[in-house]
Amino acid sequence: MIAFALYNLKGGVGKTTSCVNLAYLAAKEGYRTLVWDVDPQSSATFYLRKSEGLNGKAKKLWEDPNQFSHLIEATDYDNLFIIRGDLRNRNMDLMLSDLEKSKSQFKKMLKTIKNQFDYVFIDCPPVLGLLAENIFRSAHFVLLPLIPTTLSKRALKQVNKFFVDHLYDTRKIVPFFTQVDKRKKLHKEIMTAFKEQRLKHLRSNIPYSSTVERMGVNQSPIHTFSSSSIPAQAYRNLWQELKWLRKLKQLA
Ligand SMILES: Nc1ncnc2c1ncn2[C@@H]1O[C@H](COP(=O)(O)OP(=O)(O)O)[C@@H](O)[C@H]1O
Numbered sequence: 265m266i267a268f269a270l271y272n273l274k275g276g277v278g279k280t281t282s283c284v285n286l287a288y289l290a291a292k293e294g295y296r297t298l299v300w301d302v303d304p305q306s307s308a309t310f311y312l313r314k315s316e317g318l319n320g321k322a323k324k325l326w327e328d329p330n331q332f333s334h335l336i337e338a339t340d341y342d343n344l345f346i347i348r349g350d351l352r353n354r355n356m357d358l359m360l361s362d363l364e365k366s367k368s369q370f371k372k373m374l375k376t377i378k379n380q381f382d383y384v385f386i387d388c389p390p391v392l393g394l395l396a397e398n399i400f401r402s403a404h405f406v407l408l409p410l411i412p413t414t415l416s417k418r419a420l421k422q423v424n425k426f427f428v429d430h431l432y433d434t435r436k437i438v439p440f441f442t443q444v445d446k447r448k449k450l451h452k453e454i455m456t457a458f459k460e461q462r463l464k465h466l467r468s469n470i471p472y473s474s475t476v477e478r479m480g481v482n483q484s485p486i487h488t489f490s491s492s493s494i495p496a497q498a499y500r501n502l503w504q505e506l507k508w509l510r511k512l513k514q515l516a
């Protein structure tokens with residue numbers, strides 16, 4: 265099992281959108297895939313047509329990793345499963361801090377399902393605390409969507425610094441560009457600067473497109489209603505690139 269976390273300290277960059285579309289593509293290829301919605305806003309849960317809330321089961325999840333698999337539910341799509349988001353997850357740092365090994369709880373939980381899934385996609389809230397530490401420890405890759413603006417570079421730096429300060433492996437961080445508008449000079453400049461300075465990022469990027477926004481109206485992954493659109497193809501390219509990450513191949 266490989267766990268990808270969709271993470272960025274910034275909100276509105278495309279974490280949830282990317283999480284749902286990438287997970288859908290993995291499942292479509294026949295891989296057993298889980299979306300774990302950790303964000304209390306529960307947008308990934310919404311896109312997959314589930315209602316928010318773990319029905320009082322949330323507490324168990326934190327106390328006993330062996331209960332983790334009971335939270336998994338099927339979605340409308342073959343091979344695609346979900347752990348719903350829950351508003352109570354907004355207190356997750358507090359819940360985690362009560363535990364003995366508070367930084368490794370996610371790792372323990374994921375271990376219990378490692379033979380059941382090929383891929384897990386974790387949709388994260390934009391926070392940097394105990395929850396983030398759990399995510400950074402348990403995920404094999406931290407996919408970081410970046411809108412090519414000055415602030416995105418700053419966000420990347422901050423995440424990098426957090427990894428270095430806490431002795432996490434910075435090789436896990438995999439940035440990629442989203443909501444790219446090639447007509448914008450700044451977008452082009454930032455992306456060129458990334459290339460020239462050899463800052464690590466994936467080659468595939470996701471263009472800005474109003475078709476992506478329709479995911480909210482349709483409550484489904486983009487490939488189910490606009491499979492031949494440019495952003496749908498961009499997500500397919502991104503997924504192919506992810507599968508070929510060297511470390512991923514080593515781990516598989
Ligand atoms: N490539 C894109 N083009 C246009 N709009 C996008 C794109 N990606 C995301 N969006 C829109 O931007 C908003 C934030 O995206 P979302 O994935 O929810 O971000 P995050 O999870 O990082 O907060 C949503 O309304 C979404 O529909």
Ligand SMILES: [Mg+2]
Nearest residue numbers: 279280303307
């Ligand atoms: Mg989100």
